[in-house]
Amino acid sequence: MKISILGAHATKFGELWNVSPRALAKEAMENALKASGLKASQIDALFVGNMLSGILGNQANLGSLLVEELGAQVPAFRIEGACASGGLALHNAINSLKAGQYKTVLVLGIEKMTDHSQDEITNALMSAGSDEERLAGATFPGVYALMAQAYMQQYKVSEEDLACVSVKNHYHGTLNPKAQFQFPITIADVMRSAKIADPLKLLDCSPISDGAAAVVITSENIIKKNKKPIRIIASEVATDTLSLHDRKSFTSLSSVVEASTKAYKKAGLNPSDIDVAEIHDCFSISEAIATEDLGFSKKGEGARDIAKGKRTLFKGDIICNPSGGLKACGHPVGATGIKQIVELAEQLRGEAGKRQVEGARIGLAHNVGGSGTIAAIHILQK
Amino acid sequence: MITSPVKLWRRQKNTATLIGKKGKILQWTIIRVPAKSFMDQAPYPVVIVKMQNGENMIGQLVDWQKKDLIIGKEVVAVLRRLRTEHADDIIYYNIKFKPL
Numbered sequence: 001m002k003i004s005i006l007g008a009h010a011t012k013f014g015e016l017w018n019v020s021p022r023a024l025a026k027e028a029m030e031n032a033l034k035a036s037g038l039k040a041s042q043i044d045a046l047f048v049g050n051m052l053s054g055i056l057g058n059q060a061n062l063g064s065l066l067v068e069e070l071g072a073q074v075p076a077f078r079i080e081g082a083c084a085s086g087g088l089a090l091h092n093a094i095n096s097l098k099a100g101q102y103k104t105v106l107v108l109g110i111e112k113m114t115d116h117s118q119d120e121i122t123n124a125l126m127s128a129g130s131d132e133e134r135l136a137g138a139t140f141p142g143v144y145a146l147m148a149q150a151y152m153q154q155y156k157v158s159e160e161d162l163a164c165v166s167v168k169n170h171y172h173g174t175l176n177p178k179a180q181f182q183f184p185i186t187i188a189d190v191m192r193s194a195k196i197a198d199p200l201k202l203l204d205c206s207p208i209s210d211g212a213a214a215v216v217i218t219s220e221n222i223i224k225k226n227k228k229p230i231r232i233i234a235s236e237v238a239t240d241t242l243s244l245h246d247r248k249s250f251t252s253l254s255s256v257v258e259a260s261t262k263a264y265k266k267a268g269l270n271p272s273d274i275d276v277a278e279i280h281d282c283f284s285i286s287e288a289i290a291t292e293d294l295g296f297s298k299k300g301e302g303a304r305d306i307a308k309g310k311r312t313l314f315k316g317d318i319i320c321n322p323s324g325g326l327k328a329c330g331h332p333v334g335a336t337g338i339k340q341i342v343e344l345a346e347q348l349r350g351e352a353g354k355r356q357v358e359g360a361r362i363g364l365a366h367n368v369g370g371s372g373t374i375a376a377i378h379i380l381q382k
Numbered sequence: 383m384i385t386s387p388v389k390l391w392r393r394q395k396n397t398a399t400l401i402g403k404k405g406k407i408l409q410w411t412i413i414r415v416p417a418k419s420f421m422d423q424a425p426y427p428v429v430i431v432k433m434q435n436g437e438n439m440i441g442q443l444v445d446w447q448k449k450d451l452i453i454g455k456e457v458v459a460v461l462r463r464l465r466t467e468h469a470d471d472i473i474y475y476n477i478k479f480k481p482l
Contacts, residue, residue: 244430
């Protein structure tokens with residue numbers, strides 16, 4: 001069965017104080033539908049990726065709430081897997097098509113974070129960790145900082161090398177009109193920024209953001225209707241222990257290795273076949289490790305390859321995060337996994353404007369929850 | 383953050399068995415921007431400790447100096463007040479680690 005993307009749309013990401021969660025969702029869904037040429041009544045079901053609406057907004061039952069904004073009383077499901085909620089929603093939506101239950105569904109990722117204080121956000125995000133981590137006074141940057149320490153020691157990587165991840169993604173962000181941050185930064189800016197959890201500094205960390213993204217996917221044969229169909233040729237999910245400290249390695253995420261290995265096999269592709277990837281760079285260290293776990297770089301060389309420009313637009317081989325990634329485009333946690341798909345669809349259609357990866361045919365989305373406790377990998381093909 | 387008395391009571395049984403157990407630092411970081419309830423202790427290290435029984439634990443390091451932040455440093459599990467509670471919350475004691 002072939003799964004195609006009919007329409008895709010992401011809202012502006014950022015501090016959207018004048019927009020409600022309902023309005024954000026409506027904007028993403030309406031525009032994705034418009035792009036697909038379908039009406040709400042032609043959608044069989046709605047899948048929603050969201051992490052924090054229950055904790056921050058005291059709003060559960062999100063599926064029922066959001067079908068009101070869709071304008072069609074279809075079956076609706078809210079799917080949660082921390083920051084991988086979007087990727088998980090898409091995976092479940094694809095499974096429903098493969099099962100034959102539905103033919104055409106809408107997948108929405110949404111998060112509204114900036115309505116709440118930093119302390120509320122810090123606590124809410126730590127709900128993705130374990131009791132042991134919370135009682136240790138660890139924060140999310142803290143958990144990734146432990147990985148960064150291990151990585152830097154093991155592979156003799158400098159803080160400046162890691163800073164290059166943020167510098168690259170901010171450069172890409174300058175080319176994306178929907179990015180939260182559209183200004184460049186330097187290695188010195190990263191090094192000067194406030195320490196959050198050693199060795200991670202403020203500019204090693206993705207921001208707190210609002211945003212929504214939606215895609216319409218179908219199992220119907222659409223070649224006649226749509227000149228440039230984008231296929232989703234692999235969708236895989238894998239998990240790992242909830243706590244970082246229970247793992248054998250702090251410098252590789254086995255969930256990512258497992259899900260991507262399966263995805264490459266399903267797609268019949270190798271890592272070197274990927275032209276463009278959207279990577280879950282919640283912290284600079286995350287992208288360095290991800291490019292190794294995905295097979296783009298040799299173990300221990302991920303950060304240095306990024307520093308050399310191998311993942312940068314217009315000069316790299318496998319371009320990572322042309323959208324600006326989580327760091328510059330923003331990280332509304334439940335929306336991120338779907339935004340990655342929207343970005344890849346635009347790239348493969350050749351509609352990415354100033355940040356177009358020339359000749360992009362195959363794209364990979366890497367969406368991670370918690371400290372690598374869950375990973376969703378999708379491969380898209382033109 | 384209000385602690386559930388039941389949850390705390392259930393957890394305490396295990397906490398008591400850990401006091402005095404030793405291990406070595408496997409990895410460390412210093413938390414500089416914590417949650418509000420840990421704010422008065424910041425900056426503080428969080429360490430992953432390889433315990434003598436082979437299990438890994440994560441915990442806060444107390445009574446520390448910069449020279450203690452090295453991999454392989456021996457630490458011992460001690461009982462300490464966890465964080466700053468809300469006025470009508472239970473005072474929570476938990477395992478933290480102290481350099482030896």
